[in-house]
Amino acid sequence: MKTAFIIGIGNRHRGDDAAGLRVMDLLKADFATLEHDGEPASLIDAMQGHDRVILVDAVSSGAAAGEIFRLDLQKEGLPGAFTQTSTHSFGIVEAVELARALGKLPPALVFYGIEGKNLAVGDGISPEVQNATETVAASIRAETQEKKHA
Amino acid sequence: MSEKTRTIKVDYLARVEGEGAMHLKIDNGKLTDVKLKIFEPPRFFEGLLRDRAYTEAPDITARICGICPVAYQMSAVHAMENALGLKVEGQLRALRRLLYCGEWISSHTLHIYMLHAPDFLGYPSAVHMAKDHGAAVERGLQLKKVGGEIMTLLGGREIHPINVRVGGFYRVPTKKELQTLVSPLKKARDAAMETVRWVSGFDFPDFTQDYIFVALQHPQEYPFNEGRLVSSHGLDIAAAQYEDYFEEQHVEHSTALHCVLKDGKKAYHVGPMARYALNFDRLPQHIQDTAKGVGLGKVCRNPFKSIAVRSIEVLYACEEALRIIEDYEVPEAPFVEAAVKAGTGYAATEAPRGLLYHRYKISDKGEIEDANIVPPTSQNQKMIEDDLWQFVPQYIDLPDDKLQWHAEQAIRNYDPCISCSAHFLKLTVDRT
Numbered sequence: 001m002k003t004a005f006i007i008g009i010g011n012r013h014r015g016d017d018a019a020g021l022r023v024m025d026l027l028k029a030d031f032a033t034l035e036h037d038g039e040p041a042s043l044i045d046a047m048q049g050h051d052r053v054i055l056v057d058a059v060s061s062g063a064a065a066g067e068i069f070r071l072d073l074q075k076e077g078l079p080g081a082f083t084q085t086s087t088h089s090f091g092i093v094e095a096v097e098l099a100r101a102l103g104k105l106p107p108a109l110v111f112y113g114i115e116g117k118n119l120a121v122g123d124g125i126s127p128e129v130q131n132a133t134e135t136v137a138a139s140i141r142a143e144t145q146e147k148k149h150a
Numbered sequence: 151m152s153e154k155t156r157t158i159k160v161d162y163l164a165r166v167e168g169e170g171a172m173h174l175k176i177d178n179g180k181l182t183d184v185k186l187k188i189f190e191p192p193r194f195f196e197g198l199l200r201d202r203a204y205t206e207a208p209d210i211t212a213r214i215c216g217i218c219p220v221a222y223q224m225s226a227v228h229a230m231e232n233a234l235g236l237k238v239e240g241q242l243r244a245l246r247r248l249l250y251c252g253e254w255i256s257s258h259t260l261h262i263y264m265l266h267a268p269d270f271l272g273y274p275s276a277v278h279m280a281k282d283h284g285a286a287v288e289r290g291l292q293l294k295k296v297g298g299e300i301m302t303l304l305g306g307r308e309i310h311p312i313n314v315r316v317g318g319f320y321r322v323p324t325k326k327e328l329q330t331l332v333s334p335l336k337k338a339r340d341a342a343m344e345t346v347r348w349v350s351g352f353d354f355p356d357f358t359q360d361y362i363f364v365a366l367q368h369p370q371e372y373p374f375n376e377g378r379l380v381s382s383h384g385l386d387i388a389a390a391q392y393e394d395y396f397e398e399q400h401v402e403h404s405t406a407l408h409c410v411l412k413d414g415k416k417a418y419h420v421g422p423m424a425r426y427a428l429n430f431d432r433l434p435q436h437i438q439d440t441a442k443g444v445g446l447g448k449v450c451r452n453p454f455k456s457i458a459v460r461s462i463e464v465l466y467a468c469e470e471a472l473r474i475i476e477d478y479e480v481p482e483a484p485f486v487e488a489a490v491k492a493g494t495g496y497a498a499t500e501a502p503r504g505l506l507y508h509r510y511k512i513s514d515k516g517e518i519e520d521a522n523i524v525p526p527t528s529q530n531q532k533m534i535e536d537d538l539w540q541f542v543p544q545y546i547d548l549p550d551d552k553l554q555w556h557a558e559q560a561i562r563n564y565d566p567c568i569s570c571s572a573h574f575l576k577l578t579v580d581r582t
Contacts, residue, residue: 013213039217040276041260041294094264094277101280102288 003144004108005050006033007043009057009092016065016116016129019058023112026137031144040095044104047095052108054140057092058116058129065117066128068136073109110143112136154178156550174538174557179546184538186531186561199521204230204490204512208314211508211523217260220253220301221501223314224375225508225523230316232390233495233512236488241481242318243375244474245304249314250374250499251471252300255338257502258422258460258467259297261565262349263290266457269559270352286348289341293464296338300331300471318485328475335472342465343440349457350444355556357541358451361533362416363424366500372432372466373425375499380428381418382449385411390496392507398524409529417532420504421564422459423450437466453537453563460565490516501526503565527566534564 008024010017024033034046038057047053059069061079071078077100078093092111099105114132118124125133156176175183195214199207207226212219224246231238238246263286264276273279280287303323305311313320364385366377380386387395399408399415411418427449430438441462450459492514498507504526511520541560545553 039260040264041291042298044291045295094275097277098280098287101277102284 004031004052004054004140005047006031006140007036007046007053007055008033009036009038009043009055011037015118015124016114016126017058018125019114019116019129019133020056020112022125022130022133023056023114023136023140026133027140030141038092038095040092040098043092043095044099044102047099047106047109048104050106052144053106054110054112054144055092055096056112056114056136056140059113060116061113063115064128065115065126066132067115068132068139069111069113069115070139071111071113073111074105074107078111112140172538172557172561174542174553176542176546181539181542181546184535184542186535186538196521196523199510199518202518204233204510204516204518205316207508207510207518207521208316209312212311212314214523214525217257218253218501218503218506219311220249220305220314221499221506222508222523223311224250224499225497225501225506226510227314227316228375228497228499229495229508229510230512231488231495232497233493233510234316234488234491235493236317236486238318238486241479242322242484242486244478245319245322245481247371247374248300248471248474249304249311251467251474252297252304254297254374254467254502255342255464255471256294256297256301257565258464259290259294259345261502261562262345262457262460262464263287263294265565266559266562267349267352269555269562270349270354270457289344293338293341293345296331296334297467299334303327303331315485317488318481318483320484322481322484324480325478328478332472332475335468335475339465339468339472342461342468346440346444346458346461346465349461350446352457354452354454355541355559356452357454357544359453359537359540361419361423361451362411363427364418364420364505364529365424365428366498366505367428368432370432372429372470373500379498379505381411382424382427388496389498389507392496392498392524393509393522396524396529398528408532409524410532417536418529419533420526420529421456422463422502422504423453423456424504425500426450426459426462433462433466434469437462437469440465453560456563456565490514503527504530527564530564530566534561534566537563 006024006027008020010020012018012021021035024035027033036043073096078096114129114136116129117126171187173185195211199210207230208223211222211226214222268276268279271279301311306313363382366373367380368377378386379389395412396409397412399410401408410416430448446458494511496509498505506526507524509522510518513519537560538557542557545556
């Protein structure tokens with residue numbers, strides 16, 4: 001059941017920054033998905049016309065690697081802490097807040113963040129982050145499933 | 151306050167394009183130090199390119215920048231074609247211009263609306279501005295989107311187009327496909343015209359510099375891909391001579407290099423204001439009239455007005471895109487085939503933020519033996535510092551927060567390719 005539009009954000013060539021895209025890969029078979037680099041204007045555009053959007057991205061807030069954050073962006077903004085060190089979270093924060101200011105947020109918008117450890121240039125993802133991507137994918141399946149029966 | 155040392159330091163992180171910081175030092179009311187530091191990823195790419203096939207350069211270098219990948223692809227393919235003695239003409243050449251139009255529309259609009267306009271209207275960010283200027287921000291988003299649509303249609307996707315190759319394209323669009331862009335582009339043209347009027351009404355700090363402008367110049371066209379490399383001070387050379395006339399200097403405070411003219415070691419200015427000054431008469435008459443109508447002369451030397459010049463270029467790009475689509479006929483082949491041979495190729499094209507120079511040496515097997523890439527932001531870096539040296543003393547009595555505001559605005563005049571970082575600033579002020 002394609003109950004939600006999953007947007008994975010990140011850069012596959014910057015270590016753990018690929019976390020959001022790995023989650024998206026795991027859900028590709030069952031959901032409408034989009035790989036995105038976080039650029040605000042096109043991200044706002046990509047979210048339009050979808051009732052339920054789930055954004056997944058790597059974050060860098062100082063928490064332990066692999067820690068998972070889930071935020072209901074209809075109710076709250078993305079914390080500033082996420083924006084300070086991620087290579088592109090600035091784009092998402094800007095996109096979400098711009099969409100909010102313009103009244104263009106999708107009716108349901110959830111953000112999943114996975115704390116990254118290594119955001120240096122290069123391929124490869126930390127084991128803690130790899131585990132977290134599987135957990136997040138399972139959580140997304142579970143929460144969209146719940147909604148379906150609700 | 152005047153007997154104190156004031157240090158204004160701005161450290162900022164960027165998205166993948168890089169990172170930069172600004173540092174101003176004021177002793178006894180006198181500006182004593184200006185440092186702009188930009189981390190410059192292309193250096194890394196030059197090493198990465200070695201031993202790769204010449205055909206890979208457009209796709210590898212497109213990764214240098216998420217905002218202007220087309221510029222990197224265009225400079226790469228033109229340099230390779232220069233090495234191979236290949237000439238790409240007719241509709242394939244026109245399609246390359248069309249692709250560049252898409253990037254200019256997208257990149258310029260992002261800068262005008264999301265990054266620079268908030269400076270003029272007194273908002274810390276586009277998000278804050280959107281609450282009061284929702285219609286303008288929506289217009290910017292729509293305009294930018296059309297640029298992205300051109301890039302997606304021609305490039306295969308918006309962010310890192312994959313359809314560009316040495317000799318042309320992997321696949322060319324049908325007439326019908328290009329026609330789908332006409333209606334959005336007509337709306338974009340109207341939005342671009344409104345943008346020109348909107349930004350021309352901003353208050354601009356009174357500041358001019360006697361710049362040495364450097365840009366491409368083509369006999370007939372406003373330049374994207376081709377032309378002589380000319381300056382406002384009489385330079386007129388081929389791209390192949392770039393390294394004879396320009397040099398990159400190491401500076402202690404930065405890992406990035408500063409570009410200067412070899413003659414006199416002077417800073418120079420690349421980007422919209424340089425292109426405009428050196429190619430004004432290549433703009434269609436009615437766009438020249440529009441520019442004059444909003445108070446822009448044939449040459450603009452106030453860097454804060456670069457936002458208006460940029461908006462004129464967006465208008466031009468919309469019109470040029472419509473013209474190319476109107477005249478389009480599907481070419482016989484999507485690319486021109488070339489025999490591989492050893493050689494060195496040079497090219498400069500006009501990235502949204504200025505001249506982008508590439509040089510490649512390839513072996514008889516087509517392997518890249520050496521590469522040199524000089525991005526526009528590296529060329530403007532010393533110019534930006536020079537602007538701050540001139541500009542800050544005029545505003546030296548302002549409190550730190552106001553001074554920082556103007557100084558950042560002055561940096562953003564150049565749309566440095568750390569643009570995403572522009573509102574991502576940490577400030578520390580030390581007073582001793």
